[in-house]
Amino acid sequence: MKKKFISFLIALNLYGAFPSWYYNIKNTQKQKKAFVEIMLPLIERENQKIKKLREKIIQIFNDPYFLTNKKNLSFLATIAKKYKIKNLTNKEEYLKKIDIIPPSLALAQAALESGWGKSRFVKQANNIFGHWEYSNKGLKPKSKYEYIKIDYSIKIFPSLENSIAAYMLNLNRNPAYKNFRNLRYKYKKTNKLFTGIIAANTMINYSQLHEKYVTLLKQMIKKNHWEKYDKALSE
Known part of the structure; x- marks a missing residue:
């Protein structure tokens, strides 16, 4: 099936x-x-949504009178809640958390976490991406051992x-990925390309595989030559 036709189907929301x-x-x-x-x-479409939101945040902060605009402040409050931003008027905090994810990293994690979608x-x-939730609303994972109590479920999307x-x-607001956001922000400020290989670190x-997981991500990106999708963002 041709890529353009698949993109057309996605645009019509036919790929649930x-x-x-x-x-x-x-x-x-x-x-x-x-x-x-x-x-x-x-992945690209979701990144575009984040990019547009980031641009709107920058536009708001570029207005020297944004603090007097109730509509803008209300918007910032909504975004701050969503992204767990503590300081409503701290521009840097927004820009660290609201930014795109390297496509190669997203592809590698999707492939690893889902067994190539299977x-x-x-x-x-x-x-x-293996998201959990601590409720009974999700899909119950299977345990090999009956005596092991599983107190979480797999979130249904x-x-x-x-x-x-x-x-x-999750990557943009979870404290576990603060290093990811800080490194991305550092690369952004110096106009360097933040690739999936760099992000994987x-x-x-x-x-739970920790260092081995990082290695697997890098191998996945390199073996499939997915860094080209990151480079396309800078062109």
Whole structure:
């Protein structure tokens, strides 16, 4: 299936989940290619939303009288709550937390966490990045041992897009990824490209595998030549 046609389907919101034809692909390389063709436009679209929000935040702070504008202050309060920003008028705090995620990193984590979209969590819950929730509303994980008590569930998302949005928000506001945000901000200030390979070094807290997980992410990006999608952002 052609990439342009897939992008067209996504634009029409027809991809709430991985399509059945994806799971019928027998050739591994073709399936991996299809995975990228499905996921990349969704990742790029979510990044565009974040980029537009960032631009609006900059526009508000560039107004010397923004503190007198109730509409702007109300908007900032809403965003501050969403991104867990403590200081309502601290521009740097917004810019550190509201920024795009390197596409290669998102693709690598999506592939690793979901088994290239083939895991039960994806098929039954559109959960690409292994998000948990401490409630009984989600999908119960299976335990090999009956005596192990599992007090969390796998969050169910209405669509792949919702799962990607939650993943990006998680990286942008969770204290566990503060190093990721600080490093990204440092690269942004010096006009350097913040790639998935560089970002992967800060993902040590994303998985219980820790250092091994970082290595797996880097290998995934390099093996599939996904850094080209990061470079496309700077062109």
